[in-house]
Amino acid sequence: MLAEALRNEGHEVVLTREPGGSPGAEEIRRLVLEGDPDRWSAETEILLFTAARRDHLERVIEPSLAAGKVVICDRFADSTRMYQGLSRGDLRAVVDQLHTLMIGREPDLTVLIDIDPSVGLSRAKGRQGTEERFEDFGVGLQEKMRAGFLSLAKEFASRFRVIDGAREPDAIAADVLGVVQLELKS
Secondary structure (H helix, E strand, O other): OHHHHHHHOOOOEEEEEOOOOOHHHHHHHHHHHOOOOOOOOHHHHHHHHHHHHHHHHHHHHHHHHHOOOEEEEEOOHHHHHHHOOOOOOOOHHHHHHHHHHHHOOOOOOEEEEEOOHHHHHHHHHHOOOOOOOOHHHOHHHHHHHHHHHHHHHHHOOOOEEEEEOOOOHHHHHHHHHHHHHHHHHO
């Protein structure tokens, strides 16, 4: 919805996602999002996500930004900070070190759509897709992730905007568009 609204305003928009977004990163996506929840250790996941992000950055994000396009990425390094850095051990420092070494860039703006973890988990499971490895860890992980993301929003307050996700999609989309429009004007 955001990409469509910005295109209607005349922006060139690249809509992408992580993990994934480039051919190599999409291959890694399949490895990390499907299968047994215990398939990979947290340390291995950090390396896989960093490799996917690096390929995505080189092949899609940086060239698009250099061409003056708006890049909308569904997830980025903050997800790795939380899911691998917090969820299965205290590995945040490792995530940050790899990020500094291999990625070296933070988003200009991060929109966090905050929702009750049980509602979010129910919505995700309701999609009945094959990429449910993290959802299969259960609501306990989702509660930990929500707290972690809200903490990140305070840590990186200059780039985070928190949107209430317990409303109708159109209301959420309007708020997201509003904060993005403000950022694009600055």
